[in-house]
Amino acid sequence: MPKANGFQLLEYFKDFRFEVIFVTAYDNYAIKAIRFSAADYILKPININDLKTAVEKVSSRIQQRQENLRMKQLIYNLGQPGNPRIGLPTGDRIEFVEVNQIIRCQGEGNYTHLYFEAGKHLLVAKTLVEFEELLQEYNFIRIHKAHLVNLKHVTSYLKTDGGMLHLTNGDEVAISRRRKDDVIKKLMLK
Numbered sequence: 001m002p003k004a005n006g007f008q009l010l011e012y013f014k015d016f017r018f019e020v021i022f023v024t025a026y027d028n029y030a031i032k033a034i035r036f037s038a039a040d041y042i043l044k045p046i047n048i049n050d051l052k053t054a055v056e057k058v059s060s061r062i063q064q065r066q067e068n069l070r071m072k073q074l075i076y077n078l079g080q081p082g083n084p085r086i087g088l089p090t091g092d093r094i095e096f097v098e099v100n101q102i103i104r105c106q107g108e109g110n111y112t113h114l115y116f117e118a119g120k121h122l123l124v125a126k127t128l129v130e131f132e133e134l135l136q137e138y139n140f141i142r143i144h145k146a147h148l149v150n151l152k153h154v155t156s157y158l159k160t161d162g163g164m165l166h167l168t169n170g171d172e173v174a175i176s177r178r179r180k181d182d183v184i185k186k187l188m189l190k
Contacts, residue, residue, distance in 0.1 A: 023046065025043065040054035067089075070087055100152060105131045106146055110127055135148065143174075143183050151187065162180065
């Protein structure tokens with residue numbers, strides 16, 4: 001860099017919305033790089049493994065920051081009275097939906113399928129447990145290890161076969177024996 005070094009360049013920025021990996025031939029800049037909150041510091045000549053590790057670290061930090069922002073937004077929205085909107089990360093975008101439009105959530109490992117009014121469906125990289133914690137105060141109940149249901153969308157309860165809920169979108173979801181008493185209790189208080 002002919003007119004300035006990397007540190008002088010960074011001083012021009014008031015707000016860092018990016019990550020920095022310092023690459024230099026001088027190890028005496030390491031402490032200064034740490035003070036600038038650099039994601040990593042690589043000495044020349046560049047070792048490909050060091051570079052890969054640094055890029056993975058940056059990628060992880062960016063992903064964690066995005067995840068934290070999404071969760072903060074989700075928690076803020078859920079704290080709003082009425083029918084809050086939540087942001088759901090789906091691949092390359094965030095879908096904003098009203099909580100009352102969610103009919104049910106179906107867990108599948110680290111992912112959850114969300115089913116909405118008008119037949120809409122989203123797959124979100126969050127566990128069903130995370131959705132259960134976030135939605136329980138909005139009239140959602142866990143009826144099975146893989147199912148979370150919005151009680152506002154229950155049209156009927158079928159007593160046979162251990163119990164089944166009919167939902168406004170036509171879905172039928174079985175209730176686990178272990179959760180049956182809690183579900184019936186919640187339905188009666190609805």
